[in-house]
Amino acid sequence: MAERFRGDIELEGVRKAYGNVVAVDDVSLHIEAGTFFSLLGPSGCGKTTTLRLLGGFLYPDAGEIRIDGRSVVHLPPHRRDVNTVFQQYALFPHMTVAENVAFGLEMRGVPKPEIRKRVAEALEMVGLEGLEERKPAELSGGQQQRVALARALVSRPSILLLDEPLASLDLKLRKRMQEELKALQAEVGITFLYVTHDQEEAMSLSDRIAVMKDGKIQQVGTPEEIYERPRNRFVADFIGTSNFVQGRLVHRNGRQGVVELVGNYDTPRPLRSWVELEGVSPNGNLLTFSLRPERIVLLPPDTAPPKGMNRAHGRIRSRTFLGTDFQYTVRLENGLEWVVLQPNVGTFPRFERDAAVLVAWSPQDMRLLEE
Amino acid sequence: MSPRLRRAARNPYLILLVPALVWLVVFFLIPLGMVFLYSFQTRNPDGTIAWTFQLGNYLRLLRPLQDEFPPNYVVIILRSLWMAALTTFLCLLIGYPFAYGLARSSLRWRNTLVLLVVIPFWTNFLIRTYAWRFLLWRRGLFDTLAQGLGLGEFVLHGTPTAVVIGLVYGYLPFMILPLYITLERMDRSLIEAAYDLGASPWRAFWRVTVPLSRPGIIAGSVLVFIPSASAFVTPKLLGGAKSMMLGELVEMQFKAVRDWPFGSAAGFVLMALVLLLVALYFRAVGAEEF
Numbered sequence: 264m265a266e267r268f269r270g271d272i273e274l275e276g277v278r279k280a281y282g283n284v285v286a287v288d289d290v291s292l293h294i295e296a297g298t299f300f301s302l303l304g305p306s307g308c309g310k311t312t313t314l315r316l317l318g319g320f321l322y323p324d325a326g327e328i329r330i331d332g333r334s335v336v337h338l339p340p341h342r343r344d345v346n347t348v349f350q351q352y353a354l355f356p357h358m359t360v361a362e363n364v365a366f367g368l369e370m371r372g373v374p375k376p377e378i379r380k381r382v383a384e385a386l387e388m389v390g391l392e393g394l395e396e397r398k399p400a401e402l403s404g405g406q407q408q409r410v411a412l413a414r415a416l417v418s419r420p421s422i423l424l425l426d427e428p429l430a431s432l433d434l435k436l437r438k439r440m441q442e443e444l445k446a447l448q449a450e451v452g453i454t455f456l457y458v459t460h461d462q463e464e465a466m467s468l469s470d471r472i473a474v475m476k477d478g479k480i481q482q483v484g485t486p487e488e489i490y491e492r493p494r495n496r497f498v499a500d501f502i503g504t505s506n507f508v509q510g511r512l513v514h515r516n517g518r519q520g521v522v523e524l525v526g527n528y529d530t531p532r533p534l535r536s537w538v539e540l541e542g543v544s545p546n547g548n549l550l551t552f553s554l555r556p557e558r559i560v561l562l563p564p565d566t567a568p569p570k571g572m573n574r575a576h577g578r579i580r581s582r583t584f585l586g587t588d589f590q591y592t593v594r595l596e597n598g599l600e601w602v603v604l605q606p607n608v609g610t611f612p613r614f615e616r617d618a619a620v621l622v623a624w625s626p627q628d629m630r631l632l633e634e
Numbered sequence: 635m636s637p638r639l640r641r642a643a644r645n646p647y648l649i650l651l652v653p654a655l656v657w658l659v660v661f662f663l664i665p666l667g668m669v670f671l672y673s674f675q676t677r678n679p680d681g682t683i684a685w686t687f688q689l690g691n692y693l694r695l696l697r698p699l700q701d702e703f704p705p706n707y708v709v710i711i712l713r714s715l716w717m718a719a720l721t722t723f724l725c726l727l728i729g730y731p732f733a734y735g736l737a738r739s740s741l742r743w744r745n746t747l748v749l750l751v752v753i754p755f756w757t758n759f760l761i762r763t764y765a766w767r768f769l770l771w772r773r774g775l776f777d778t779l780a781q782g783l784g785l786g787e788f789v790l791h792g793t794p795t796a797v798v799i800g801l802v803y804g805y806l807p808f809m810i811l812p813l814y815i816t817l818e819r820m821d822r823s824l825i826e827a828a829y830d831l832g833a834s835p836w837r838a839f840w841r842v843t844v845p846l847s848r849p850g851i852i853a854g855s856v857l858v859f860i861p862s863a864s865a866f867v868t869p870k871l872l873g874g875a876k877s878m879m880l881g882e883l884v885e886m887q888f889k890a891v892r893d894w895p896f897g898s899a900a901g902f903v904l905m906a907l908v909l910l911l912v913a914l915y916f917r918a919v920g921a922e923e924f
């Protein structure tokens with residue numbers, strides 16, 4: 264019974280500063296046991312510091328850290344039921360693969376015969392049978408990565424911390440290791456707290472993501488929630504790409520409203536868009552919306568746009584072939600330039616540079632951002 | 635020419651080795667060869683060399699219980715090696731914590747501390763050893779203090795202990811510096827990984843830090859052992875007849891006794907033994923891995 268609750272992490276108002284650089288600023292997070300949780304943010308946003316606070320290598324200036332409901336702030340690293348896969352793996356260069364993996368068990372006083380058995384199991388789990396006697400220097404980057412994983416998992420911690428573990432692998436290997444990591448987490452069922460600056464990686468691996476910037480958590484949610492409902496400009500920009508659209512509310516009708524878009528130059532007829540507004544009461548303020556490129560539809564100028572969609576006239580400024588998609592830059596009648604992504608599928612019309620187009624987008628896809 | 639030589643001949647950087655090679659041949663190998671030749675000769679009464687070519691000097695050195703002063707060369711040889719080994723061990727014992735603290739101290743402190751390690755080299759070794767004499771001998775600082783405190787006599791001068799103290803003092807920097815360099819460039823995350831995997835700081839030290847600082851331990855030990863085994867200033871100034879070392883014997887033969895052939899033989903035995911022990915040591919610790 265108790266097993267089910269192992270690996271639950273709570274951070275409450277955690278703060279850590281180096282001199283006058285606040286690396287982690289009032290971070291509160293709840294990570295449920297057994298989740299694959301990613302901490303996503305640009306380099307220098309405080310991800311490693313957060314991991315080190317959890318691993319016990321740093322002491323928070325303020326706040327509380329609980330694992331399975333118990334405060335661990337005062338526990339040194341070797342007394343925490345948390346293992347880390349370090350960014351550069353940190354394999355012991357003077358020990359063989361088997362000795363590296365056995366280290367944690369030895370330190371915990373596991374009897375010799377059982378160590379042998381569990382090391383063999385762990386190496387099998389990461390597909391490294393037969394390399395027991397190699398030294399880390401004799402392994403490829405991907406193999407070293409696996410040794411680091413086996414070493415961290417063999418003592419069955421309730422939480423595994425991973426600090427950009429795939430950052431130094433090439434793209435192909437990275438993709439494969441991502442799949443393996445995901446499968447491994449499902450197999451061992453413990454909490455994975457995964458640090459990355461790669462949004463695609465975070466999206467494809469995680470059950471939940473916390474987006475971080477300047478030491479602060481910007482948003483927490485499932486990959487879908489974060490992509491579909493970015494809370495602010497930073498998240499909308501960092502996760503995928505967004506067209507940022509600004510406008511002033513000129514009319515409101517329940518959940519729907521009309522905004523007048525701010526353009527680069529005045530047009531005889533101001534460009535307007537229907538938007539969805541949830542629970543906010545904007546009073547003529549400037550609002551910012553995120554509009555994803557793939558949610559915009561380009562049509563020949565003489566077609567009737569689908570019902571209920573906003574429309575504008577535009578002209579193609581550039582076209583880039585991306586394989587599965589075409590990426591267009593379209594200049595709207597008020598001078599705004601939007602990026603539009605259209606699937607490379609027969610049913611979607613193609614446009615040449617300078618072609619006139621009808622641009623259409625639906626009100627729900629205008630996502631209001633907190634500023 | 636063998637293919638290897640031909641390949642080497644094409645490497646233009648080999649020319650950079652020439653000055654050092656010339657230096658070594660002229661100022662090291664040639665004199666060494668001369669000393670080697672001397673060691674098979676005998677001495678004329680006036681101190682000049684009689685070209686007799688025999689093994690007598692070596693036999694005399696290795697024959698125990700000779701009826702002359704100093705009476706037993708084998709004892710002197712063994713004592714030299716033992717005192718050098720003890721000195722090396724003590725330097726390691728004292729130097730390791732210091733080097734460790736040095737490597738872990740903040741940058742600002744580190745430079746100051748490294749300077750402190752090197753500062754003694756600014757003063758002549760002889761003068762520093764004389765200073766130790768003033769500390770250790772009768773009515774010296776330690777003796778005066780001990781008597782003042784009513785602890786009785788405290789005179790180390792003339793004992794093997796005094797020699798070892800002097801040797802440790804003199805060669806400690808040679809231990810600290812290589813240790814410091816290996817400890818300083820050691821990847822901190824390896825120690826964190828050990829903690830992370832459940833090692834207490836003490837076990838992480840023995841299982842990770844010490845093995846990884848092996849290159850420094852090896853370099854430091856060799857750098858301390860070799861000059862300690864052949865030291866002559868320290869045993870001469872701080873020791874007595876009961877603590878004579880082989881280096882001192884060599885010096886005495888060349889200067890006071892003017893028996894160059896015998897001194898040469900003693901010097902060669904010393905060199906051979908030190909080389910042998912260092913080779914055995916390298917073999918035992920597996921230095922070829924580094």
Ligand SMILES: Nc1ncnc2c1ncn2[C@@H]1O[C@H](COP(=O)(O)OP(=O)(O)O)[C@@H](O)[C@H]1O
Nearest residue numbers: 281284285286305306307308309310311312313
């Ligand atoms: N040991 C340190 N001393 C001083 N500043 C540090 C130290 N470690 C990290 N920082 C600073 O704290 C901030 C967060 O760093 P870090 O947690 O490593 O970010 P990330 O892992 O997201 O790249 C950065 O501005 C970094 O420069």
Ligand SMILES: [Mg+2]
Nearest residue numbers: 307310311426
């Ligand atoms: Mg980092």
